[in-house]
Amino acid sequence: MRSERTPVARRFQAVLVFLILGALAGFWHNRSMANGKPDVLAVILRTVIAPPARILGGFSRWCSVQTGWLFHGRTLARENTEMHARIAQLEGDNIRLHEAEINYNRLRLDLGFIQSAHFRPLSADVIWRRPDPKFDTITLSRGSSDGIHVNSVVITRNGLVGKVTELTPTTCSVLMLTDQNSGAGARVQRADSRATGVCKGDNSHLLTVLYLPNDADIKIGDILVTSGLGGIFPAGIALGTVTEVKEDEGNLLKRAKVKPAVDFDKLEEVYILP
Amino acid sequence: MNAETRKYLGFSSALFLAAILQAVYADAVRIKAARPDFLSATAVLCSLFCDANGGAAVGFLAGLLTAVIAAPPHAGYGSLVVSRVLVCSVIGWLDDRMFRDNYLIAVLMAACGTASAGALFFIFDPEIHFSHWAKSLAGTILYNSFLALPIYALIRWLIGVNKKGRTS
Numbered sequence A: 001m002r003s004e005r006t007p008v009a010r011r012f013q014a015v016l017v018f019l020i021l022g023a024l025a026g027f028w029h030n031r032s033m034a035n036g037k038p039d040v041l042a043v044i045l046r047t048v049i050a051p052p053a054r055i056l057g058g059f060s061r062w063c064s065v066q067t068g069w070l071f072h073g074r075t076l077a078r079e080n081t082e083m084h085a086r087i088a089q090l091e092g093d094n095i096r097l098h099e100a101e102i103n104y105n106r107l108r109l110d111l112g113f114i115q116s117a118h119f120r121p122l123s124a125d126v127i128w129r130r131p132d133p134k135f136d137t138i139t140l141s142r143g144s145s146d147g148i149h150v151n152s153v154v155i156t157r158n159g160l161v162g163k164v165t166e167l168t169p170t171t172c173s174v175l176m177l178t179d180q181n182s183g184a185g186a187r188v189q190r191a192d193s194r195a196t197g198v199c200k201g202d203n204s205h206l207l208t209v210l211y212l213p214n215d216a217d218i219k220i221g222d223i224l225v226t227s228g229l230g231g232i233f234p235a236g237i238a239l240g241t242v243t244e245v246k247e248d249e250g251n252l253l254k255r256a257k258v259k260p261a262v263d264f265d266k267l268e269e270v271y272i273l274p
Numbered sequence B: 001m002n003a004e005t006r007k008y009l010g011f012s013s014a015l016f017l018a019a020i021l022q023a024v025y026a027d028a029v030r031i032k033a034a035r036p037d038f039l040s041a042t043a044v045l046c047s048l049f050c051d052a053n054g055g056a057a058v059g060f061l062a063g064l065l066t067a068v069i070a071a072p073p074h075a076g077y078g079s080l081v082v083s084r085v086l087v088c089s090v091i092g093w094l095d096d097r098m099f100r101d102n103y104l105i106a107v108l109m110a111a112c113g114t115a116s117a118g119a120l121f122f123i124f125d126p127e128i129h130f131s132h133w134a135k136s137l138a139g140t141i142l143y144n145s146f147l148a149l150p151i152y153a154l155i156r157w158l159i160g161v162n163k164k165g166r167t168s
Helices: A002-011 A013-034 A040-111 B003-025 B038-047 B052-070 B077-095 B105-123 B130-159
Strands: A123-128 A137-140 A153-157 A160-165 A171-175 A181-190 A197-200 A207-213 A223-226 A236-246 A253-261 A269-273
Touching: A002 A013, A013 A040, A013 B052, A013 B077, A040 A123, A040 B003, A040 B052, A123 B003, A137 A160, A137 A269, A171 A253, A181 A236, A197 A253, A207 A236, A236 B052, B003 B038, B003 B130, B038 B052, B038 B105, B038 B130, B052 B077, B077 B105, B105 B130
Parallel strands: none
Antiparallel strands: A123 A137, A123 A269, A137 A171, A153 A160, A153 A269, A160 A171, A181 A197, A181 A223, A197 A207, A207 A253, A223 A236, A236 A253
């Protein structure tokens, strides 16, 4: 029996070695991440792949801009009409908000508050987006040499994108809010509600708000912002708009579906709060 | 350079090229839930030219590259590598058991390999939404089946296989 087994084990020696190496690579990566240290192998491979990916991505975007009118003429005309309507509405909102800002600043000074926390967002290009359908991640053109660190918050003008999970000196990997491993404290922005829950992704186009108390005042159309609970995401960043509210089994909690404020499919430039 | 060295250099080049394409275009060319998985398709097709041990090496590099460009921490980094090693080594193991240098076999293996890699990863690291995962995997299998032809031709060219199926 032994003489029959030995050749088989020898024949598949490299398979066993690579299986063990694969498991060790995963273990090593998770351990490095848990200790807040970069995984050297991942940093090297990502540093090799990032420059050509960036060049190819930039070239593709340039081509898309140059030839886009060929394919999107009708869509662009419709979008243009919608944009005009939207601009008119936003101009009205802008005037009202400007007035509110003046009042806000006056009252703030009156109360003697000092604005101590200034966010200085750092702009970054998206080098690659969702390279694998199982994970909602993006890689950006800023890294540890730009002062970015793990858990730095990534936003756009419209709202929260996610947080930095891995770094190389020149790139960083971001776990987007839509990934099933992602989560952020959420709060209803409406002044007479302020209900809080946890906003999670499920790799689809919608977010889910969990752990809302059964008596939480939340309804379709409510805008959700980050609650600031959890210590990673600052309070007040837009998450999205509630599209559906339903009660969990047992009627102890509610959950809500949320349309994200950010269009995760069209991310090209984002801002990082270092 | 001997044929074996050229072969593995060709595989490495193909896998790095696939990683760059995966990073830049996988999301951009998405149709509904269907996205291509250039890396899996390339690894599976490279394994057609290997034995089990060679397939394991190809699978290891493909899994590592996929994990590096895509996987967030604590979300299946090792599982990605191990699932690719297993699938590619099995395809390599079929070395003497089937006629291999054929475009139809390439399409078939790209589909089966992608399905097996996806299923293995699901077993190692189950996802919350089975239906979303299944739809996405079905789309990737279709995409990879179409991609199999150009990728297979590229691999043959990179490793110098002539029309008679012999390496030069």
